[in-house]
Amino acid sequence: xxxxxxxxxxxxxxxxxxxxxxxxxxxxxxxxxxxxxxxxxxxxxxxxxxxxxxxxxxxxxxxxxxxxxxxxxxxxxxxxxxxxxxxxxxxxxxxxxxxxxxxxxxxxxxxxxxxxxxxx
Numbered sequence: 001x002x003x004x005x006x007x008x009x010x011x012x013x014x015x016x017x018x019x020x021x022x023x024x025x026x027x028x029x030x031x032x033x034x035x036x037x038x039x040x041x042x043x044x045x046x047x048x049x050x051x052x053x054x055x056x057x058x059x060x061x062x063x064x065x066x067x068x069x070x071x072x073x074x075x076x077x078x079x080x081x082x083x084x085x086x087x088x089x090x091x092x093x094x095x096x097x098x099x100x101x102x103x104x105x106x107x108x109x110x111x112x113x114x115x116x117x118x119x120x
Contacts, residue, residue, distance in 0.1 A: 012036070014031045
């Protein structure tokens with residue numbers, strides 16, 4: 001069984017290394033024959049049993065580098081709004097369609113045929 005051990009000393013020492021790695025354990029020694037009694041943290045990294053040859057799918061070709069614009073480059077020109085189309089077949093009293101800003105309320109104008117005007 002192959003695994004990696006990462007050790008981090010928790011105090012002053014000459015440095016630490018891992019020796020005699022076996023499936024049952026490992027030994028941690030101080031560099032340069034040091035004799036300090038420093039505490040340390042360790043982390044073990046290994047492949048899961050039965051999944052030693054399984055790899056993550058390579059997605060690097062699917063990733064696109066971020067698009068960036070140099071600071072001195074000009075910003076793209078804003079798009080112009082299209083004018084509403086007016087049909088040549090429409091009667092003269094019909095108004096062309098208009099565009100409204102998003103979020104504004106638009107009430108259709110209903111002619112006051114047969115109703116009294118409320119202006120008086």
